[in-house]
Amino acid sequence: MRRLKKKFSPIRFIQVLSLIFPMILFLYVTPVSAVEAYPAFDPEARFHPAFARQGMVVSESVYATRAGLEVLKEGGNAVDAAVTAGFTMAVTYPRAGSLGGGGFMLIYLPGTNEAAAIDYREKAPGAARSSMYLNEKGEVDGEKSRHGMIAAGVPGTVAGLALALDKYGTITLERALRPAIDLAENGFPADEELIRSLSRVKERMKASPESMKIFFKDGGESYAAGEPLIQKDLGRTLRQIAESGPDAFYEGAVAEKITGFMKEEGGLITKKDLASYEALVRKPVRGSYRGYDIYSMPPPSSGGVLLIEMLNMLEGFPLGTYGHNSTRTIHVMAECMKLAYADRSMYLGDPDFVDVPVSRLISKDYARGLSAGIDPERATPSDRISPGGTAPREGGNTTHFSVIDKWGNAVSNTYTLNFSYGSGITVPGTGILLNNEMDDFSITPGVPNAYGLTGGEYNALAPGKRMLSSMTPTIVLRDGKPFLITGSVGGSLIITTVLQVLTNVIDFGMNIAEAAYAVRVHHQWLPDELRTERGLNADTIRLLSDMGYSVVTGDTMGSAQSIVKIGDYIYGTTDPRRPGGLAEGY
């Protein structure tokens, strides 16, 4: 067959050229990185994260971020940097980071596919009994579980950080403690945020002359911004740990001071409690969400289980199509939150004491069954899920930091004293603030704790038991590599804050700064109220109210410290809700 020879048509030629030319131009002038890059480089993005190529630390303390980063630059790994940052915050962020608290560190090492959850949660002292926290009428007395000597659980922070370093780190404990010792002994300039946080707890702190001596000037006057906060006793304690390891804290000179003070002041922690404290390596809980792998904290935190349970339910709804913070999105989120928090009150506690049905709670089938009951038009009243309650609110304080190194190793760490400055009591001669974590137990079934969380038998107080937590250090993998490392502060708000950081990135395509800055919502089943931050638009609030929600607009929620890694690029953001943090990489 004779091929028809097409006649050259100038119009057709121009048409073809006009199609091809923009494509060639696009490929030529757009670097490959920008094509596959994250919206961080989107000039239209409203907020931009910090950016780096090798490693990054994101924390709520400039000093901790810089101390951790220094370790990364020296060739240390993410665990080395995290432990260094953790000890540094015990000095520079005393409202949450004291050696007298506890927490959780989640580690993911892509080289070995190893994921570990270090559990250094506080434990109930051997002598602790629920009856000690009741008044004459047999009701829970918040003063006792939150403010006095018996509010403190056996601290886990020193054991946890030392264990992480020993098992997964490469530097010495002495190196990890060096910046903390320096900052404690030589001081660092107090900033407005530190001064303000102290003035908020001053009345409570007056019960502890030792705390007043450290955190206020003679006569109880506040430090002025820029004046150095020097913590000599804390420096000595840190030196003792650097020289003798965690034994100094649990059996040596520091232990002597803690237990001596407990005896004098009617506290519960004994030599035996300290000597027998152990941080544990647990298996993280694992789930998946729209093709991403989720690793998070297992019990005794409720964080990981609830996060995965909520994600499993949400997977059945096209949130991306519904739109960020649209009425429909908030409605399904709130319903999933209620269902998950109801389960928290029932089934979660210390797995060494109770049989937590983790695999059922994080199974996709279970979530499908639960979410099938969600009415697309109406809020389900919480008392149709279970009996009601009320939530007192008190200012807590926890802190989270995230780290990634040049090998892609990731660490997500959340630790706390529970309230801001814990019980407010410092052990004389040590610089160690005591936690008030005993309030996280369900002292009487159904009676809410300081975060309005209720519980039952699973989280009942027992000697040696770890109290249930909401801390949710989380690492999300994409194609087997850490993609998103995040966690937050905020008591009961932690889990929903982390949930929204994840959905903001995965469902709504936000960069990590936009994801952190976006307005948050929260429901915890009891009390039956939908909390939102300021900034949710009035129309949405009205529509939600019409659906049956009691919408309460108020305080900010959580403070997430997050890192995202895409290809060779690392992006990080410290939450703007708390000043004083820093996301920095190299």
Ligand code: DON
């Ligand atoms: O472990 C818990 O869930 C609580 N003790 C955490 C307290 C907290 O996050 C306070 N923060 N703002």
